[in-house]
Amino acid sequence: MSLKTLFKEVMDNYIKVRTSQPFKGNRIGDILRKEIPQEIQKFDFIGDEYFIKGSNGQGNWAEIPWVAIMDKNITQTTMEGVYIVYLFSSDMKRLYLTLNQGYTKLKDKYGKFGANEKMLSLASKIRNKIEAKGWNTDNNLSIGNEFYEKGTIFYKKYENDDLADDETLKKDLHDLINIYKKTVFVLSGEDNDQIYENKEDYIPDNDTSYNxxxxxxxxxxxxxxxxxxxxxxxxxxxxxxxxxxxxxxxxxxxxxxxxxxxxxxxxxxxxxxxxxxxxxxxxxxxxxxxxxxxxxxxxxxxxxxxxxxxxxxxxxxxxxxxxxxxxxxxxxxxxxxxxxxxxxxxxxxxxxxxxxxxxxxxxxxxxxxxxxxxxxxxxxxxxxxxxxxxxxxxxxxxxxxxxxxxxxxxxxxxxxxxxxxxxxxxxxxxxxxxxxxxxEFLTLNDCLDYREIIDDVILVLKKINDVLREGNLHFGYRVRDEISFYMIHNELNGLMNFDEAMDLEILQKILPRIHGSSISIKKILVELFKICSGNYESKYEYEDMDVSDKMLKDMDNCVYPRSAEKIIYMVRRYEEDGFTSYWL
Known part of the structure; x- marks a missing residue:
């Protein structure tokens, strides 16, 4: 689907959906979080150095949804740094393509007034350093959020009733990507003329970034x-x-x-x-x-x-x-x-x-x-x-x-x-x-920008914990948090798909805790196999002496094949020895 069509669908339906429909599993949310980022990622000028994230809120509908494009050398979160972001006005009449700044961490450090001053100051200095013909610099945006408005460095405005075509949207984004590259160069200090007072305010950790x-x-x-x-x-x-x-x-x-x-x-x-x-x-x-x-x-x-x-x-x-x-x-x-x-x-x-x-x-x-x-x-x-x-x-x-x-x-x-x-x-x-x-993360509060990933992780973990609870083997917050950190880092760096990474975490954070000789251990393993195989319909009777052979025949198209294979091995050990463990 074209970028214009996706933007238009959001602008025409967002207010109605936000006020009358549930947050989870919503088509408009999927467009913002998945389809628009996927469409942008297809552009040949979007390389691996960019992280694209869309949001319609964190658990509840946001008044102003957005889609951000972040250079990983500067930031991977909209809470800090400089990044490109599409901002929808609160009345859904306008869409702004902006080069903008993260506000949250500046506010935590300098307070509301100090953060606004910092953003306005940096915007002015970047405008003086970088020529951006055809881009607005007047801060006369009407978004419905003063922090987005004051953080804007350059922008273009598109009206809902006269939305730009796909060719123009792509050309404008390409132009702003080139401006963004110049901004990254300036912020990194490579032009030998640093324009900021505190580098760490704009480049997190004052440290080298890596692909x-x-x-x-x-x-x-x-x-x-x-x-x-x-x-x-x-x-x-x-x-x-x-x-x-x-x-x-x-x-x-x-x-x-x-x-x-x-x-x-x-x-x-x-x-x-x-x-x-x-x-x-x-x-x-x-x-x-x-x-x-x-x-x-x-x-x-x-x-x-x-x-x-x-x-x-x-x-x-x-x-x-x-x-x-x-x-x-x-x-x-x-x-x-x-x-x-x-x-x-x-x-x-x-x-x-x-x-x-x-x-x-x-x-x-x-x-x-x-x-x-x-x-x-x-x-x-x-x-x-x-x-x-x-x-x-x-x-x-x-x-x-x-x-x-x-x-x-x-x-x-x-x-x-x-x-x-x-x-x-x-x-x-x-x-x-x-x-x-x-x-990068010590608690889930450090991960607020990645709520969608965490929600997906918790959905899987709750199913598993419900099974483990029958044998008093369920896990707590530490396991939940560390699996979430693993999955977020995987997503940020594009190393594996969600199911592949989740499969590894089940295998190495959950299954090692399971051992014993009671029949409940075998029952738990059989129920976990249903989750890992994705086949909830098959009737596996844990009392059967050869249930591991039946499970082995259902290994095709497993959601989590590594974990499923290990579970079969553990069940077989139980059938042969009356005791099983991850470690045998």
Whole structure:
């Protein structure tokens, strides 16, 4: 459908729909959130550097819907930065194509009056730097929202009763994209004449932005060049897992390349043992507390720091570059004994301005007077990423829900033994800074711009939790939030479709929690298979001894095939042994 037709349908129907029809599942909402962005994405001048988002509100109808086009180097949210946005006037008589500014975070920082002054000032400075012939700069818009109006830098107006044709709409957008590119160049300071007082007000995090797809392709090439091959989407999954929570578990049989993957991924972005930004620590079976990692006080009251304490000190002093701490075979000892304190500190993460900080790493009682000056202010910094490797066999300890709820578990089950002789190329060393992996969300309140994604995630999770509740295996807010973060980062970077990413999250955040010998465990797995297969009509009787064979025949066209396959395996183990677990 043409862009003009879609705009026209919204303008002709929005007020009536907003006042008389439900918010969810509405055709007008689908046009704004999906169809218009998809139509714009087809234009040949819209590249991967742009994130397109439409909105008709967050749970309730907005008075002014919009469709934004954001350069990822400047912003991926309409709450901050500079971006292109189509704004519909509240009376639906006018449509404005604008280069505009995010207001919310400016208001939080400077107050309403200060934010308005900031926006007007920046608009004036950009207009003085960039020539935009044919574009209005007078701020005489009639949208129905003063913040949109005062934030506008350049704009064109289209009347509902004389809406521009598709060719004109496309030409105008192309023109504004070129103006936007010049604005991005100016805001980045690359013209050596910075026009803003505080760069962080317009470029979030004051940090380098990356094209994530390109960087992950590079990482894959680096790993392949070292003679290793991993399953499709594993590197994307690895990245998204660390991006959503800086604690990841790699599980599988011995020799499948778990530790090697952690090392190669770190090396690919510039972290190695030589520069001190990668450390692998083998876990010993006799670890019964955190002294090996954090340190201890001897009988003379002198503090001796652990390996993690010294590593954290280095990371804090190099905050803009990532650091990787790998616990190899972490379940040779009980994880809760030696890692529980650290897990609790990770959960205390909070934002302090642009930084993410935690509660203190060490208790004062553990430190002597001299060491308190050196170690007393340590915390787990935003650039530190924990990876644990575990073997899935009967010689190791199982994980508690406390651990599983706080990590993504990526399982290595298939091994590709092929070696690519002569199929390598010279890989230039690359160093990425911490913005590549840094968590962007700590709570769902940080994700208000992505309400539609969160709603879709919660819809799936509620179905699953209803099944798990029968065996008291249901999960809470932490799992919900971290799956949402994963799915948002996936959507922002276009790495996988929704179902593919959701399949991985079910597999690695929910199924690892399921184990037991009661018949209710088998019943739960059978009901979960119905959700994962998308086949609610088939009659699977969990009392049947061969129900796993029946499920296997329904694997075609599964919504979540990886999770469905794992469930069949777990049911089969139950049928054979009377007990099942993700970890067997």
């Amino acid at each position: 994530v797809k390109d960087e992950l392709d590079y990482i894959k090439s680096y790993i392949k060049n070292q003679g290793f091959s991993y399953n499709d989407k594993l590197i994307e999954n690895f990245y998204l897992s660390l991006k959503s929570k800086p604690f990841l578990i790699l599980a599988g049989i011995s020799g499948t390349g778990k530790s090697k993957l952690a090392r190669l991924f770190a090396e690919a972005i510039g972290c190695n043992t030589k520069n001190g930004r990668f450390m692998l620590v083998p876990v010993r079976p006799d670890w019964s507390d955190s002294t090996e990692l954090l340190g201890y006080k001897d009988m003379h009251n002198k503090f001796h720091p652990g390996v993690l304490t010294n590593f954290i000190k280095r990371a804090i002093n190099d905050i803009n570059r990532p650091y990787f701490f790998v616990l190899d075979e972490m379940n040779l000892a009980r994880v809760e004994y030696y890692f529980s304190d650290i897990l609790s500190i990770i959960e205390s993460r909070k934002k302090d301005g642009d930084r993410i900080v935690t509660d203190p790493l060490l208790n004062k009682e553990l430190l002597d007077e001299d060491s308190f000056h050196e170690y007393g202010n340590l915390y787990i910094p935003e650039n530190l990423y924990f990876i644990g490797t575990v073997n899935m066999d009967e010689t190791t300890f199982p994980f508690s829900k406390k651990v599983l709820d706080r990590a993504n578990v990526i399982e290595f089950s298939d091994v590709n033994l092929d070696y690519f002789f002569g199929d390598t190329e010279e890989i230039t060393e690359k160093v990425l800074n911490n913005s590549f992996l840094k968590s």
